[in-house]
Amino acid sequence: MSAARKRVAVVGVGTMGSQAAWRLAARGAEVVGYDRFAPGHDRSAAGGETRIFRSAHFEDSRYVPLLKHADALYEQLQQETGRELRRLTGCLLMGPTEHHQMATVLQSIAEHGLDHEVLDAEALAKRFPQYRIEDGDAAVLDRRAGFIRPELTIQTAARRAEQLGAVIHRYTTVREIVPVANGVEIRTDTGSERFDTAVVTPGPWVNDLLPDLPWEVDIRRLVSAWFVPTTNAWFGEERPAFIRTAPTHCYGLPSPDGISVKLGLSQALHRPAGDPNELDRTVQPEELEIFSELIGRYLPDLHPDPTRLSVYMEGYTGSSRPLVGPLPGAENVVLLAGFSGHGFKLSPAFGDIAADLALDGTSSQPIDFISTVGRTEA
Ligand SMILES: Cc1cc2nc3c(=O)[nH]c(=O)nc-3n(C[C@H](O)[C@H](O)[C@H](O)COP(=O)(O)OP(=O)(O)OC[C@H]3O[C@@H](n4cnc5c(N)ncnc54)[C@H](O)[C@@H]3O)c2cc1C
Incomplete structure (x- = not known):
């Protein structure tokens, strides 16, 4: 199936989900987002008007190439929308x-x-x-x-995704993500919908939504x-x-x-x-x-x-490294979770990586050190 025809669900249109929706829609995927609130809300990991952006990483220098990728995408989103997302x-x-x-x-x-x-x-x-x-x-x-403006960034990325054809279901909680043959089913209180792939970015609700997650968050x-x-x-x-x-x-x-x-x-x-x-x-x-x-x-x-x-x-996570990649036992589900207090600055890069993984099954970005593949310890 070509990338242009893939149907992709984005579960959680917050920091990572809004960026994933933008990057997926920009590549021609048919995107449907779900959020228990609405993009830009303040009940989760984002909010409070500012987040730090920095190039020199003090946790692990392996993030620097990802920061460069995020940096370029911040510039791109600003240019496409005319909004000042960072200073x-x-x-x-x-x-x-x-x-x-x-x-x-x-x-x-x-x-x-x-x-x-x-x-x-x-x-x-x-x-x-x-x-x-x-x-x-x-x-x-x-x-x-x-500094980055978090609420504005999330709303801008989500709105850009909608301009590019994405549909976002606001105030719609996803109850279950069920792998089915060649795809995945998303269940809410009002019904279920089938997709080729799901990008799952539930932030602090990760354990609620995925109670069998093999890693501790x-x-x-x-x-x-x-x-x-x-x-x-x-x-x-x-x-x-x-x-x-x-x-x-x-x-x-x-x-x-x-x-x-x-x-x-x-x-x-x-x-x-x-x-x-x-x-x-x-x-x-x-x-x-x-x-x-x-x-x-x-x-x-x-x-x-x-x-x-x-x-x-x-x-x-125990290592402070996020979990990025396929969910074990559900190859059509791409998980992004456990950003350990330092995810916002990288979010456009993670959104792009989510799009790579959802559409192509692989990413050219250097993500081995944060990948879920073969990971035992969180
Ligand atoms: C106070 C604070 C300060 C921080 N400072 C920085 C900083 O300076 N620089 C930096 O880089 N990072 C910083 N971070 C970290 C960064 O903000 C987070 O890593 C990032 O926001 C996490 O993004 P997320 O997409 O995982 O979660 P969120 O942005 O919380 O998104 C998750 C979304 O999923 C939705 N959702 C959850 N469950 C469901 C469901 N079942 N159905 C539908 N929707 C659902 C939620 O409503 C939410 O919108 C900070 C974090 C905090 C809390």
Whole structure:
């Protein structure tokens, strides 16, 4: 069957699903998307106005080629739609020189010739007075980095897919995905539909939808907190995003509105989400203590009382590497899950890879290290 005639379901039109729908529709597939809410909603892994984009990966330099692919597709989607989905304001990575994430970031930069600057304490204090670093810390400015607008990106990709012929069923929960001869059946509360292939991108609902998944995906509850600066230190000409690697991993983004700064924490500090349908969206005062500590130590120009708090969910694998590829026992189902807190920046690349796998059964992108094929440990 030719790619142009393939019928492909996209289950979950969130971060990855909206990109997959766009890439599939762009290649002429007949695409039908399903989401339990609507593209751009805030009850899952996306939301909160900003996500960091960066080129120099500190988890694993094997992501860099995928980041380059994502980078090109962000540009393409912006050009096709005329929307500003990202702004490249840079991303400042700070932390102990000896920490493995600093070593990986420098390895990414060296291996791939990435545009960057290394700043010593004096240069950092002069250029970015809003940050404090400690003895033995390094600071690296990744220049092809900045922030992405997550809600706008998801809605733009979904809308572009619809312009190219995709149909998206909003407020339609998929209950079951059933492999059938040469295809797959998608069951909802109102009926079932048959497809050649399904791309399954349910984010934090992955264990609900696929209870027999052979890998563990731990669903965590992530708090985003917004703080208002007490001085003008945050409002220089340059407003990079930042990541502090250790001793407490945290990150932050000056809001596009120029009024506040959003802070977030690492996986180890996130509580289990429990049932994704019953997410506790109330932040308890004790959950704020860590933010106050970080502000006191590294970001003293922020007022320690948050002006806004939001709660999201994300699925983490044991290795922090996502699960990308065929679902065992269901060769016509392509799974993308477990993005472990770092999927957004890569989402156009993952959408394109999903389209490769759904239409051709293979991808030319270097995905062996994240593939489901032959994978034993999550
Ligand atoms: C607070 C926070 C900050 C983050 N910061 C960054 C960052 O700075 N940079 C970065 O790169 N990454 C970041 N991430 C990670 C990134 O946002 C996620 O990896 C990514 O959004 C995951 O995408 P997804 O498609 O798997 O999930 P989602 O975007 O949640 O999409 C899943 C979709 O599936 C739908 N769905 C689920 N079950 C069903 C069903 N049965 N039927 C129909 N629809 C269904 C849901 O409604 C949802 O729309 C962050 C994550 C969080 C939570």
